[in-house]
Amino acid sequence: MPLIATAAGSCGLLLDVLAQPSHATSLTPPQWTALLAAARAANLLGTLAARLTDAGIDLPPAPARHLWGALHLSLRQADSVRWETHCIARALAPLGTPVVLLKGAAYVLTAQPPARGRLFGDIDILVPRDAVGRAELRLMVHGWTTGKSDPYDQRYYREWMHEIPPLMHVRRGTMLDVHHTILPLTSRHRPDPAKLIARAVDTQVPGIKALSPLDLVLHSITHLVHEGELHNGLRDLVDIDALLRAQCGSADDWRVLAERAAELDLEESVGLGLHLAARHLSTPVPSEWIERLLRNRRSRRMLDWAYDRALAPAVESEEARWAGLARSLIYIRAHWLRMPPLLLARHLGRKAWMGWRARTAPATP
């Protein structure tokens, strides 16, 4: 496993215990400290807790408190995600348009393996683009409001991105992202959202669908390899690994996955995602599929170099050398995939300017 051993050693420890929970039985107290810190930094503490608990590992009492605490929080959040989904159903049902859960909420409502122990930031839904305006209006009537009032931000989201500005519920404080496709409108690749909606499956909540299990993996991969800031990069990769292991048992399953990737114009992305999962989490991806999907071999070494360094969360300030440069490369690549060059230059210039203004503005107490 080449990863992340390059970074703080604790990240390698985390991946080792996630893959082989029985290895936890031989950890020293300082190793537990490091393991929990790495898991927390990677937003994987609940997942680690679930895997250790499910494997019946006997835990020392002090680390066990942290793990059970995270596991309980995740169960509580899963309840909250179910409740929010009911609220969304109530708000959007009168539209009679498909509403499809993505990512974490979809894992919970369709009982996919990554759901157990997962911690949540927001809920993501996909609706047809022509229904976005009506959906937004209905959601506002039901208490969701937008915090992005800057006209540039509004235009950035509405004209160029794949989602409208994030919504927050005024009373519950929960976050909701409404997508109309899974990649920015300006992106080089154009997966057709109608194809995703057509295959969506029913959930426990009437009127609310979720991406099909296969599309969930493909979306998770697409999200990871198009994401410029890998705050949850390792967590996303662990999700991808769990989904792939659950769904792709036979050679035929991999062929179906590759065909669906081609259908959605996501071959290159999916190839890179499968490569990253195999490289870092030893996901049993047949190498022939990686070779077939990931055709651009020239950039692969550079990408390996960057992802090796950028996937590990920054646990300590003395993080891996070059991690900053690796993150910048991934950030630039993500934006390169996301927008045509002129638009990109304009957008990054604007972000730099706003960032400079924010840094030099008088600090609020």
Added chain:
Amino acid sequence: MIDLAFRLPPFNVRVRSDFSSVADHVADLYPALQRLDSASFVDFDIRILRGKGHRRWLGQQARFLLDAQEPFLPLPGSQAPALLEWGLNWSIAARPLGYLVLHAAVLARGTDAVVMPGFPGAGKSTLCASLAFLGGWRLLSDELAILDPGTLALHPNPRPISVKNESIDIVGRFPGAAVGPVYHDTRKGRLSHLAPPRESALAAEETARCRWIVFPSFQRDDEHGWHEEISRAEAFALISEQSFNKERMGEQGFHALCGMLDGARCFQIGYGSTAAGLELIDRLCR
């Protein structure tokens, strides 16, 4: 410079800082400090660091880090020790560790504890200090009630009592009181810390059970003081507002709070002087 791992029941804490004021704070205001060796597990890995980049030179700043996370904006460097205390409170309240954490002072006689939820301006810290230094009560905490939902035990977390403004002079006159430096112009005004009594610090592993819940309110003009026994349902509603993580703990948090209230007597009290408050608590909680 300080790099110190120590037992702060019910947790193990590591504190690293390049502020000598932080080292002095821990040395002077944590009596009976039990150091831990490098083979120990650490619950909270905390650093109080100097500001980054040009901030190092333009007016010194103190940053609080829990692992690599920086939850607050930096404070002026002169407030580094206060930042440690606020940061520790935040760490204990924010990190899910299975404990229900309430904003309340907790004191005990033997294993019988009184829990005093803290509404701002209620005079909780001063009353708490007077009970600990004058009333013979054992201090569990002046800020955080830490309740184990499984056993319903209240865990001590004896730390420096933070006292504000005119209270600093009042508690400074208590026998055996050791007051630390005064921090001016903090968010909460003038602030200082009072070391917990040594006996309380030594008994920090001894848990207690909630027997009384008292909602204090300091009323300057009220010479005689008053008290009113309230129902547990009313106390539940009032104390819920002072919980940091009951909502996050869901059903478990609800049951833990119900369990704590079972069998407890609940009072609202008003008092106009430290002596009156002390007398009221002594009369009601026995």
